[in-house]
Amino acid sequence: MTNPTAAMLVIGDEILSGRTRDANMHFLAGELTRLGIDLREVRIVADDRDAIIAAVRALAAGFDHVFTSGGIGPTHDDITADCIAAAFDVPIDVRDDARALLQAHYDRAGSVLNDARLRMARIPDGASLIENPVSTAPGFTLGNVHVMAGVPSVFQAMVASLLPRLTGGQPLLSQSYRIARGEGDIAGPLAALAADYPDLSIGSYPFNQNGVHGANIVIRGHDGGQLDAAMVRLVALFPA
Amino acid sequence: MTNPTAAMLVIGDEILSGRTRDANMHFLAGELTRLGIDLREVRIVADDRDAIIAAVRALAAGFDHVFTSGGIGPTHDDITADCIAAAFDVPIDVRDDARALLQAHYDRAGSVLNDARLRMARIPDGASLIENPVSTAPGFTLGNVHVMAGVPSVFQAMVASLLPRLTGGQPLLSQSYRIARGEGDIAGPLAALAADYPDLSIGSYPFNQNGVHGANIVIRGHDGGQLDAAMVRLVALFPA
Numbered sequence: 001m002t003n004p005t006a007a008m009l010v011i012g013d014e015i016l017s018g019r020t021r022d023a024n025m026h027f028l029a030g031e032l033t034r035l036g037i038d039l040r041e042v043r044i045v046a047d048d049r050d051a052i053i054a055a056v057r058a059l060a061a062g063f064d065h066v067f068t069s070g071g072i073g074p075t076h077d078d079i080t081a082d083c084i085a086a087a088f089d090v091p092i093d094v095r096d097d098a099r100a101l102l103q104a105h106y107d108r109a110g111s112v113l114n115d116a117r118l119r120m121a122r123i124p125d126g127a128s129l130i131e132n133p134v135s136t137a138p139g140f141t142l143g144n145v146h147v148m149a150g151v152p153s154v155f156q157a158m159v160a161s162l163l164p165r166l167t168g169g170q171p172l173l174s175q176s177y178r179i180a181r182g183e184g185d186i187a188g189p190l191a192a193l194a195a196d197y198p199d200l201s202i203g204s205y206p207f208n209q210n211g212v213h214g215a216n217i218v219i220r221g222h223d224g225g226q227l228d229a230a231m232v233r234l235v236a237l238f239p240a
Numbered sequence: 241m242t243n244p245t246a247a248m249l250v251i252g253d254e255i256l257s258g259r260t261r262d263a264n265m266h267f268l269a270g271e272l273t274r275l276g277i278d279l280r281e282v283r284i285v286a287d288d289r290d291a292i293i294a295a296v297r298a299l300a301a302g303f304d305h306v307f308t309s310g311g312i313g314p315t316h317d318d319i320t321a322d323c324i325a326a327a328f329d330v331p332i333d334v335r336d337d338a339r340a341l342l343q344a345h346y347d348r349a350g351s352v353l354n355d356a357r358l359r360m361a362r363i364p365d366g367a368s369l370i371e372n373p374v375s376t377a378p379g380f381t382l383g384n385v386h387v388m389a390g391v392p393s394v395f396q397a398m399v400a401s402l403l404p405r406l407t408g409g410q411p412l413l414s415q416s417y418r419i420a421r422g423e424g425d426i427a428g429p430l431a432a433l434a435a436d437y438p439d440l441s442i443g444s445y446p447f448n449q450n451g452v453h454g455a456n457i458v459i460r461g462h463d464g465g466q467l468d469a470a471m472v473r474l475v476a477l478f479p480a
Contacts, residue, residue: 014443022265025255046281151448187314205254205260
């Protein structure tokens with residue numbers, strides 16, 4: 001059995017200009033790892049219609065799931081929903097169930113559901129809604145694309161609403177081991193070990209802390225027994 | 241005059257699994273903004289030969305500059321240099337000047353320049369080296385692709401070596417203004433303001449701090465006078 005694959009599309013000028021440091025990718029990566037969905041690629045594009053449509057089409061064709069963040073609020077720079085509809089060549093308009101959610105929310109808050117807020121009820125034809133327990137305005141799933149908000153607290157809540165609906169696979173397990181020797185000294189035996197375990201991913205991440213050069217070796221895979229066996233060999237190669 | 245465009249390619253399983261949070265993208269975004277090179281897209285791919293080659297080709301064809309981070313160390317999972325050579329269809333081998341740099345470095349350190357370390361002197365034909373004042377093993381530029389290390393301290397030092405060689409444009413300027421009103425209340429006038437300044441990018445980033453809902457409005461552009469004029473109108477629309 002192979003795990004479902006996924007890509008993420010982060011939409012927002014503010015990430016590319018360096019103003020904001022994205023937090024949603026790191027969060028989603030951890031959640032998908034636990035669920036057994038393999039995140040294979042992330043793209044970050046600007047609030048640009050052509051760039052968003054091209055990225056959605058490429059990623060939706062290449063992976064089992066695509067998760068997007070950003071661009072579904074009420075302001076003029078929120079163009080994601082329209083771009084998703086265009087990428088799938090389907091119409092988009094205000095939908096009654098989404099409008100009803102917003103109407104109830106703004107009634108409770110004593111605010112008006114004006115034209116700007118009503119934009120958040122624009123849902124492409126054929127989509128299903130993703131619940132937003134933080135601020136009501138829903139995300140949606142169209143085909144294999146899951147469209148969520150960019151504000152981290154809302155993104156995380158939408159991910160929590162969405163993931164139980166998806167079929168995962170074997171969680172990606174990992175073990176790590178710290179070796180206080182330079183990567184160049186351990187690379188040969190490490191490569192031989194990696195060659196013996198083609199189903200595992202063995203990564204070497206160098207560090208230099210308080211004058212100590214070394215590397216954290218991370219072994220990842222879906223089979224816990226194999227992982228244990230490789231780790232035993234790793235420790236024997238490079239005793240602490 | 242339009243600014244040069246750029247994309248970044250982050251290479252590394254550890255980012256996609258959620259183990260590590262990437263720091264290089266945010267750093268590079270800020271540096272390019274100051275230099276007047278417009279970062280338009282970022283992609284993150286795994287340590288996978290086909291994925292790296294496909295991304296390098298797509299980005300090199302689409303943007304003036306491509307900056308990569310990760311995968312140029314001495315271990316088996318460091319495959320970036322070979323993938324870049326394959327993407328450009330050029331040979332790759334150990335190069336004398338890169339080998340001499342490493343030889344001197346390991347002589348000073350009393351270490352041996354073994355086969356693993358020598359891999360870091362593999363440079364595609366036709367590339368120029370990017371200096372690495374932190375740990376010596378160089379990056380390189382091939383065509384419009386600049387290949388750098390993933391360790392943040394080394395990445396930052398390589399960026400500092402590289403950027404003075406590149407021709408920038410007009411720095412992307414930005415001003416921001418905090419409005420303590422919901423996005424839905426300000427979206428209409430904000431859209432009209434944005435329509436009046438098509439050369440500026442006006443972004444709205446909602447926040448919810450200590451019970452206060454509001455939005456930070458960020459105006460970005462290359463013309464300081466236009467930026468000032470738009471900001472004056474924004475403040476008049478939504479007085480503090």
